[in-house]
Amino acid sequence: MTKEQVTDLKLKANEIRKETVKCIASIGVGHIGGSLSIADLLAVLYFDEMKTDPSNPLWKDRDWLVVSKGHSGPAVYSALAIKGFFDRELLYTLNKSNTSLPSHCDRRKTPGIDMTTGSLGQGASNAAGIALGNKMDGKDEVYTYFITGDGETQEGEIWEQALFAAHKKLGNLIGFLDYNKLQIDGETDTVNSLGDIVAKYIAFGWHTQRIDGHDVAAIHYAIESAKAVKDKPSMIILDTVKGKGIAELEGKASCHNANVSEDQKNQYLAELEAEAVLIREGN
């Protein structure tokens, strides 16, 4: 990757964070913590790796994304709006009456959302089904990506899917674990630890990598490495910080679903703009 490409993706992630803050502030409350933690990943997916067509969201040969941690809707909607799937003004209708942007991702409501999610664990299986369907059609180069949460990884269905996707040798399936180490009731390690999660995915037969989930270049190279493996599904474990980018929120379980007032919005946006200035200056 060139330095310019890295800078551009960092700015895209910064923009996704700003829109996420504005989107959630428009209704005053939302799942901000787990949205901010995947902003860098979404920047790499939508502005670097994924084949999509904003003017034709249901394009048959597109790459697919299943956001299994469906409550991260606001970040995904922000990425979709920036990419041009719909007007940015729509972001500020989040959860308002008759909105097409609900808390949890809904394929029937939002252009660009590939699968309805919200009940944790299910998106992983759905993504395996999509990848399997494309494989049946001989479309091995069409990739299906999915994003799970660390709390979500406590669900049994995640492990049913882990067994299944490896058995089916779904090389066109690439998963990301947003490992921010926090869930509603506290630290994941305190509530029900994932233990050695890398060893677990390796043991299940996945091509497994663990990287800094806020390093866009690392995410890019991890995806390229995953794509080179054709006979195994890939899991990329992203070490992330819940609430990343906002000092008041970072690393706090309480930011899973938090209030964002008008004052807080302005404070958060100023903080993010300061970050954007640093990115542009090359820091």
Place this chain on the structure above:
Amino acid sequence: MMSYKVKKEIVAEEVAMRDAFCRKMIEMASQDKRIVLLDADLMGAMGTKPFAKALPEQTVDCGIQEANMVGVAAGLAVQGKIPFAHTFGVFCTRRALDQIFVSCAYAGLNVKIVGSDPGVTAALNGGTHMAFEDLGIMRAIPTATVIEPTDVTMLNDILPKIASHDGLVYLRLVRKGCDSIYEEGSSFEIGKANVLREGGDVAIVSMGYAVGQSLRAADVLASRGIEATVIDMFTLKPFDKQAVIDAAKRTGKIITVENHYINNGLGSAVAETLCENYPAPLVRLGSQEKFGEGGKAAYLAEKFGIDAQTIVKTVEKFVKD
């Protein structure tokens, strides 16, 4: 369009339902490559190994993981396939209910769930395997279509209609033997009840295993001077309310017979329809707050009160009251 003929005499089907299902699925899936058959390690029990042999690329045996199977089926559906996912009725509707609800129904996807061994037909597998609540569970899901084909003739006619219906379908299916009710060549319409026999004293509304029992009961009742209408309500949802209202107007008394709990299934649907549209006395036969148990189907039918003899006794008392 429906045009069906009822056999003059009820005989046992020569072909097991599962074998008919497998044959028809092979025929359909050979012509339509979008059709995929999924299972959770019950292909051997369901007799669908010939499908796997004939069409391995359209077969997905997930092993024993019902939740993942239904989630994978939803993924296949959103990608453009027409998945039929089978396991025993208890496992799909109880264990994978949330996957059916969210990944399939709420997501608006074209998934067919096949739940076999309903009620007493689970026989020797006993209480853990005896679905007496699956119809009620599936009927509660908005947009779901709920069908139990009565015999092989209906299964053969209705399967292609299920495949071409865009949306979630629950196909409740007897796995082994059943009564043969319809003449070959009969055709059926999803959502339209079949009136198998007309009589003015009472109307027996039934489905699945209970249809043959109801027809046998109607014969005995006729010999004792009681004329019964018999309705095969093979589609529980969408529910043919008009058929129930018409029967109530004609007979004034309704009895339901179902291979299921009397709550939330056929008896409840009939009760709701009558209360809201044409109140009439109703008696519901079926399992009543009892778990299933092991035994042969005929023994269990008697035990849970859905055999011909129980229907006869109940109707005789009902008509006198």
